[in-house]
Amino acid sequence: MFGLSTKDTTLLLFVAALTLLAPFLLNPFPENSAMAQFNAGYPDLMQRFVIFGTFAIGFNILFGLTGYLSFGHAAFLGVGSYGAIWMMKLLTLNVIPAIIMGVIFAGLFALLVGYISLRRSGIYFSILTLAFAQMSYALAYSVLTPITGGETGLQLKATDTPLLSNLAPGEIGRANLFGVDMRSSYELVIGDWLFTFNAGYYIAAVCMLIGFYISIRIFRSPFGMMLRAVKSNQQRMNYTGLNSKPYTLAAFVISGMYAGLAGGLMVAMDTQVGPERMFWTASGEVVLMAILGGVGTLIGPVLGAGMIKYMENILSKINDAILHQWFAFMPDGIENLLVAIFHPFIGKGWHLTLGMLFMLIVIFLPGGLVEGGQRIGRIFRRRDRKADSVESDAAKQRKPAE
Amino acid sequence: MGILEIKNVGKRFGGLQALSDVNLSVAENTVHAIIGPNGAGKSTLLNCLVGKLIPDTGSVTFQGQSLLGRKPHEINQLGVSRVFQTPEIFADLTVLENVMIPCFAHRDGAFQMNALRGVRSETDIRQKAEQILEDVSMLEKENMQASSLSRGDKRRLEMAMCLVQDPKLLLLDEPTAGMARADTNNTIDLLKEIKDKRDITMAIIEHDMHVVFSLAERITVLAQGTPLVEETPENIKGHPKVREAYLGEAQV
Amino acid sequence: MEAIILQILNGLDKGSAYALIALGLTLIFGTLGVVNFAHGALFMIGAFCAVTLQRILSLSYEVVDDTRTDFLGNPLKVDVPYVNGWFGPEMGQTIIEWSVPLAILFAIPVMMFVGYAMERGLIKHFYKRPHADQILVTFGLAIVLQEVIKAFYGANPIPTPAPPAFTGSFDFGALIGFDPNQIIYPYWRLIYFTFAAFVITAVFAFLQFTTFGMVVRAGMADRETVGLLGIDIDKRFTMMFAIAAVVAGLAGVMYTPINSPNYHMGMDFLVLSFVVVVVGGMGSLPGAVLAGFVLGILESFASMAEVIDIIPGINQIIIYLVAIIILLTRPRGLMGRRGVMED
Numbered sequence: 002m003f004g005l006s007t008k009d010t011t012l013l014l015f016v017a018a019l020t021l022l023a024p025f026l027l028n029p030f031p032e033n034s035a036m037a038q039f040n041a042g043y044p045d046l047m048q049r050f051v052i053f054g055t056f057a058i059g060f061n062i063l064f065g066l067t068g069y070l071s072f073g074h075a076a077f078l079g080v081g082s083y084g085a086i087w088m089m090k091l092l093t094l095n096v097i098p099a100i101i102m103g104v105i106f107a108g109l110f111a112l113l114v115g116y117i118s119l120r121r122s123g124i125y126f127s128i129l130t131l132a133f134a135q136m137s138y139a140l141a142y143s144v145l146t147p148i149t150g151g152e153t154g155l156q157l158k159a160t161d162t163p164l165l166s167n168l169a170p171g172e173i174g175r176a177n178l179f180g181v182d183m184r185s186s187y188e189l190v191i192g193d194w195l196f197t198f199n200a201g202y203y204i205a206a207v208c209m210l211i212g213f214y215i216s217i218r219i220f221r222s223p224f225g226m227m228l229r230a231v232k233s234n235q236q237r238m239n240y241t242g243l244n245s246k247p248y249t250l251a252a253f254v255i256s257g258m259y260a261g262l263a264g265g266l267m268v269a270m271d272t273q274v275g276p277e278r279m280f281w282t283a284s285g286e287v288v289l290m291a292i293l294g295g296v297g298t299l300i301g302p303v304l305g306a307g308m309i310k311y312m313e314n315i316l317s318k319i320n321d322a323i324l325h326q327w328f329a330f331m332p333d334g335i336e337n338l339l340v341a342i343f344h345p346f347i348g349k350g351w352h353l354t355l356g357m358l359f360m361l362i363v364i365f366l367p368g369g370l371v372e373g374g375q376r377i378g379r380i381f382r383r384r385d386r387k388a389d390s391v392e393s394d395a396a397k398q399r400k401p402a403e
Numbered sequence: 404m405g406i407l408e409i410k411n412v413g414k415r416f417g418g419l420q421a422l423s424d425v426n427l428s429v430a431e432n433t434v435h436a437i438i439g440p441n442g443a444g445k446s447t448l449l450n451c452l453v454g455k456l457i458p459d460t461g462s463v464t465f466q467g468q469s470l471l472g473r474k475p476h477e478i479n480q481l482g483v484s485r486v487f488q489t490p491e492i493f494a495d496l497t498v499l500e501n502v503m504i505p506c507f508a509h510r511d512g513a514f515q516m517n518a519l520r521g522v523r524s525e526t527d528i529r530q531k532a533e534q535i536l537e538d539v540s541m542l543e544k545e546n547m548q549a550s551s552l553s554r555g556d557k558r559r560l561e562m563a564m565c566l567v568q569d570p571k572l573l574l575l576d577e578p579t580a581g582m583a584r585a586d587t588n589n590t591i592d593l594l595k596e597i598k599d600k601r602d603i604t605m606a607i608i609e610h611d612m613h614v615v616f617s618l619a620e621r622i623t624v625l626a627q628g629t630p631l632v633e634e635t636p637e638n639i640k641g642h643p644k645v646r647e648a649y650l651g652e653a654q655v
Numbered sequence: 656m657e658a659i660i661l662q663i664l665n666g667l668d669k670g671s672a673y674a675l676i677a678l679g680l681t682l683i684f685g686t687l688g689v690v691n692f693a694h695g696a697l698f699m700i701g702a703f704c705a706v707t708l709q710r711i712l713s714l715s716y717e718v719v720d721d722t723r724t725d726f727l728g729n730p731l732k733v734d735v736p737y738v739n740g741w742f743g744p745e746m747g748q749t750i751i752e753w754s755v756p757l758a759i760l761f762a763i764p765v766m767m768f769v770g771y772a773m774e775r776g777l778i779k780h781f782y783k784r785p786h787a788d789q790i791l792v793t794f795g796l797a798i799v800l801q802e803v804i805k806a807f808y809g810a811n812p813i814p815t816p817a818p819p820a821f822t823g824s825f826d827f828g829a830l831i832g833f834d835p836n837q838i839i840y841p842y843w844r845l846i847y848f849t850f851a852a853f854v855i856t857a858v859f860a861f862l863q864f865t866t867f868g869m870v871v872r873a874g875m876a877d878r879e880t881v882g883l884l885g886i887d888i889d890k891r892f893t894m895m896f897a898i899a900a901v902v903a904g905l906a907g908v909m910y911t912p913i914n915s916p917n918y919h920m921g922m923d924f925l926v927l928s929f930v931v932v933v934v935g936g937m938g939s940l941p942g943a944v945l946a947g948f949v950l951g952i953l954e955s956f957a958s959m960a961e962v963i964d965i966i967p968g969i970n971q972i973i974i975y976l977v978a979i980i981i982l983l984t985r986p987r988g989l990m991g992r993r994g995v996m997e998d
Binding site: 004005006218219222225227229232233236237238241242243244251255 | 453474475476479480484485491492493494495496500503504505507508509511512513514515516517518519520521522523524525564568
Binding site: 282345352357 | 930
């Protein structure tokens with residue numbers, strides 16, 4: 002289906018089902034139960050899942066296929082966001098032109114940065130992209146204030162009168178898709194459970210699914226094969242009559258456009274943007290997502306993005322009181338000890354958990370969660386086979402006796 | 404007029420004159436060996452042919468077209484393929500993919516933005532790739548990862564990658580270096596077969612005299628960056644100058 | 656003229672910090688071939704050594720001061736640092752005030768241990784893995800280290816003043832024959848620069864004049880050959896890592912009076928230091944030092960009001976801009992890449 006193999010179609014449908022049913026899947030606990038704090042099915046967080054999923058999918062096209070580690074991808078996200086919000090301020094509050102503008106702006110900027118950065122490879126490339134991103138951040142923060150709003154960033158204001166949207170004077174515009182407000186939600190109550198279906202989330206989810214589909218196509222195309230060839234042996238590639246430069250540049254621009262899409266979607270959801278979106282820690286975050294999930298795999302980056310955003314939201318909400326609640330069944334001394342042990346890893350310390358998890362992954366599981374899953378799968382299969390072979394051995398032994 | 408004409412080529416690295424006044428003509432459909440002691444400039448010469456180095460002086464023409472200033476991929480697109488001393492393959496890819504990539508390069512040129520076309524739908528390319536794998540008897544290994552191949556298989560795979568592009572000129576840089584005798588003989592047989600079956604010109608840089616004398620129709624002896632003699636194998640063996648410069652120490 | 660000298664002086668302290676961090680980065684890259692994204696964290700740990708020592712020295716016990724009463728009329732309880740008890744109040748107070756310079760002595764063993772543990776525990780296993788993996792794992796380590804520091808010391812900057820003798824400024828211009836009050840320069844910055852120059856000289860002398868240094872330099876040039884000579888190069892490289900950690904740590908200790916340390920100072924400096932290393936030439940020690948100072952001074956010049964009037968925002972991007980130009984026009988950096996110090 003869609004020009005994909007059965008396996009890839011299954012994967013696509015699986016991801017589609019996951020994202021479309023996310024409001025159910027992410028809210029497995031009843032609203033007033035103690036476990037409700039682990040629910041992730043609220044619009045704000047779900048939107049971030051799919052937006053960062055898109056960002057990570059794009060990053061993976063560059064890093065996963067070509068092996069070029071960009072440490073400045075947040076710059077494209079930021080540029081996409083600025084492009085999108087200007088579209089909303091000036092032209093229309095409909096999100097589609099804004100998102101398209103975000104993609105185009107980011108793509109053009111990626112073309113410029115990529116053209117220069119790709120003249121170097123390895124660590125030099127990483128540092129060049131980092132330098133470009135930091136430069137963009139510094140510029141957006143200071144000199145370009147008329148365009149970027151400086152430190153405070155840009156928001157939709159009462160003074161903005163987009164050309165094609167008929168706003169009452171003084172009314173603050175709201176992002177919409179042909180009249181459907183991004184923030185409108187439908188709430189479904191079943192028993193103790195509350196499920197929220199948010200318009201913005203579904204638009205972002207559809208964008209991510211399209212992005213995911215395109216990424217599968219790229220992975221399975223001759224172009225994708227060439228990108229893997231770049232990673233594997235650039236020398237052989239050149240002596241095989243292929244010019245690796247345009248291939249890597251194309252991959253760079255495509256992944257920049259994905260970042261722009263993510264940036265545009267962010268603006269479509271919350272109609273604001275600030276320069277911190279381009280800071281290098283944001284670039285580092287997408288690297289973490291891709292690695293955590295599994296670089297070079299199709300679904301890895303989506304999983305990684307989901308996991309990091311989930312941790313960020315859920316872990317950072319847990320506090321000592323909740324820990325005390327959990328360990329209340331223990332004797333007091335042990336309870337306090339356990340709380341003290343877990344304390345640095347939760348709340349504001351969730352970055353520590355993230356850093357440790359990330360290190361463990363790089364050290365022991367370079368293929369990320371996907372490789373982890375495969376390994377576990379293999380163990381089970383081996384156990385089955387062992388059981389089979391034990392049986393067949395037993396059968397062999399029985400034979401002579403008969 | 405040969406298929407490859409090298410005229411007055413010189414190349415200098417700092418204080419070292421690696422090549423000076425090299426004149427060489429490789430005739431079409433022959434196997435031409437370039438031999439010489441270590442440091443004679445063989446590899447430098449080869450690198451000047453494939454675009455890795457640019458000679459300081461002189462000219463290199465292939466089928467009447469100058470190769471100077473062209474990038475390696477452009478030279479390959481003209482029909483020159485290169486086999487490396489240690490096999491250069493796409494180690495992370497499967498054997499079949501390794502051969503498909505040169506097929507794409509041959510058909511689509513140096514760059515093609517075919518990001519949404521599926522590899523699966525490229526049946527022509529696949530057939531061609533499988534055909535060449537069968538020719539080098541590696542078809543049963545097509546789904547193996549190339550890095551897991553034995554050294555001999557890697558060499559064969561690299562040859563297949565070059566041959567699938569139907570090159571007019573195949574450059575081989577010590578194709579049997581570091582090989583056991585049996586592998587060397589296999590490689591010689593493979594090269595002989597290629598030579599018999601195809602219209603192909605080969606230029607071989609080689610240390611191993613056994614390989615040179617079993618394959619070459621012309622031999623150029625390079626010493627200290629200049630060609631000493633160009634002769635047929637029979638005449639080379641008895642040539643006093645060559646004996647002095649090279650064969651004396653190799654004791655053939 | 657005065658303005659130019661003033662800008663050069665202003666650039667020296669940041670330049671010194673860049674140079675010291677870049678020197679360590681280069682030592683590690685040159686010897687171990689590892690790209691250490693956690694080097695900024697070492698700088699930060701050094702700074703927090705100063706904080707820690709300050710806290711240790713200020714550890715206090717409670718005594719009842721009979722001469723004073725609180726507002727209820729009870730005798731006042733005051734905290735007296737232990738050092739006051741041991742050395743008398745005046746001497747004790749002086750020791751606390753001098754905690755930053757004293758922290759140098761404290762930081763050296765601590766940083767040695769940290770560096771040693773890092774190399775043996777983690778980096779060692781990444782020699783044979785691709786640069787991307789090295790970047791990633793040290794990046795993870797940097798996050799962990801800075802979060803640990805944050806967990807212990809909080810997120811706010813902690814003031815660590817210089818000894819009172821060195822606070823304040825002096826009229827540098829008058830000293831070298833300019834009009835008075837034209838070039839005012841804080842004492843501590845001068846001390847920082849002198850200290851950095853001393854450390855850099857010490858590292859170079861160490862590499863130049865000791866057998867150990869000779870082996871390391873040889874190893875930087877050609878690791879395998881030195882290994883073949885039967886020299887246990889690995890052990891020396893471990894030492895080299897520890898030394899690089901000490902250099903970064905000392906840079907951090909002495910930097911605390913200039914900027915109060917916080918948990919993310921390491922990352923802030925790291926990004927710039929990497930740029931410095933690249934500009935100087937990966938693997939070139941003199942290049943790293945030179946580029947550190949040059950970029951520090953350039954940054955300071957770019958911050959002049961006259962310059963900003965012409966090119967707004969140039970102070971924010973000058974270092975990156977220089978790095979991009981250098982990388983594109985002269986990829987091996989200012990001072991080559993061919994390895995060893997002589998080049």
